[in-house]
Amino acid sequence: MSPQVALQILSGLGMTLAVTALSLVFGAVAGLPLVAARRSSWPPLALAARALIDVVRAIPPITWLFMIFFGLPTIGVNLEPLPAAVAGFSVIASAYFAEMYRSGLLGVERGQWEAATALGMSRWTQLRCIVGPQAFKILLPATAAYAIALIKDSALASTIGVQDITYQAGLASRQTHEGLLAFAIAGAIYIAVSVPLALAARRVDAGLRQRLEVAA
Amino acid sequence: MSDWLTWLPQMLPGLRVSILLTALCLALGLPLGLVLALAVQTRSRLVRVVALVVVEIGRGLPALVLLYLLYFGLPEVGVTLSAFVTAVISLAWTTGAYSSELFRSGLGAVPHGQREAAAVCGLTGWTAMRHVILPQALRISVPPLSGLSVTIFQASSLAFVIAVPELMSRAYAVGSTSFRYLSVFALTAVLYGLVTVAALALVGLLERRLSRHL
Numbered sequence: 311m312s313p314q315v316a317l318q319i320l321s322g323l324g325m326t327l328a329v330t331a332l333s334l335v336f337g338a339v340a341g342l343p344l345v346a347a348r349r350s351s352w353p354p355l356a357l358a359a360r361a362l363i364d365v366v367r368a369i370p371p372i373t374w375l376f377m378i379f380f381g382l383p384t385i386g387v388n389l390e391p392l393p394a395a396v397a398g399f400s401v402i403a404s405a406y407f408a409e410m411y412r413s414g415l416l417g418v419e420r421g422q423w424e425a426a427t428a429l430g431m432s433r434w435t436q437l438r439c440i441v442g443p444q445a446f447k448i449l450l451p452a453t454a455a456y457a458i459a460l461i462k463d464s465a466l467a468s469t470i471g472v473q474d475i476t477y478q479a480g481l482a483s484r485q486t487h488e489g490l491l492a493f494a495i496a497g498a499i500y501i502a503v504s505v506p507l508a509l510a511a512r513r514v515d516a517g518l519r520q521r522l523e524v525a526a
Numbered sequence: 527m528s529d530w531l532t533w534l535p536q537m538l539p540g541l542r543v544s545i546l547l548t549a550l551c552l553a554l555g556l557p558l559g560l561v562l563a564l565a566v567q568t569r570s571r572l573v574r575v576v577a578l579v580v581v582e583i584g585r586g587l588p589a590l591v592l593l594y595l596l597y598f599g600l601p602e603v604g605v606t607l608s609a610f611v612t613a614v615i616s617l618a619w620t621t622g623a624y625s626s627e628l629f630r631s632g633l634g635a636v637p638h639g640q641r642e643a644a645a646v647c648g649l650t651g652w653t654a655m656r657h658v659i660l661p662q663a664l665r666i667s668v669p670p671l672s673g674l675s676v677t678i679f680q681a682s683s684l685a686f687v688i689a690v691p692e693l694m695s696r697a698y699a700v701g702s703t704s705f706r707y708l709s710v711f712a713l714t715a716v717l718y719g720l721v722t723v724a725a726l727a728l729v730g731l732l733e734r735r736l737s738r739h740l
Contacts, residue, residue: 476588493598
């Protein structure tokens, strides 16, 4: 296999990172109203949010992607591969983020809310200044782990034509008939990308732990 | 929605294949995971390194890439297997890699005193492992393993890309002849969703039953 072909596979890295990053951002944002609904004191809304989160997570990612890419055109919504992939992964990510936000908030002991109320803070200020930062510290490792998992899940985007690492490896495999080498290179790239992310996440987590450690 | 009823007879065999694929992967992958979990802790350096490589490849590669790797790669080294068998091997590898981490946590969660007490009773090595440590470790690991099993069921949908006639491929076939893609994939989503929800409910029951005596 020539170096050009190997570089061609590497060129898919941009698309892989784009799909992952965009889906993480949209998912993180969309997860906020979801978790707010889930924690609402009005039962129908809370139940509806919970059902929505469970349904989204019960459907395989590839089915979501195919529903959006092949299904939406039948009702007139035509999406290019990249937007379709980002839309699909964002929907799934928002459900997972909602759950992570929820565990983060649940992980902060009730005493913090009560103390903040006793100090006369509004609920929004409580969330923003007291409980939020503590919840953030709890959910950071989970978010990092999810981001790394999403990089791998993004490989599915190749099935709807996004020209990511897996897509390029498939092309190279068909052109050079060296499928083993092509996908081995692709796999190595995925592993090479996950490792620095995992290390960085651990550093940030340790740094946060030092600064936000609450006196027991 | 009456279309759904006409499509069901074509799609249900695909669901059967998906479930069969999942069952085989779990039957092969979970024991593999246990073996790997034990292997990464042995004293033999060679066994440890081999086990670590197997786990890191299974966990580090996207399941789809591993699937393609085996599907295109195995014939190049002379091994020709059917798409279904390749899918089973690939997903079992992925299952084994992820479950080995869960088994490791389970083994680590067994109180160290158990090992000491077993030694005091004259049980050492494999006997202690088999009669004292493993039963407790497995009990602790059952909830996360069940979650993993449900994930593997969803991952079985990947076998579609190497032409295994499971649920997604049946759905796609119906879609390409009827062009009612949204409706077909919505039905597919419902089928996956129902099985997943049912499986998770069973898992919840299992968890409650197991934690009764903990």
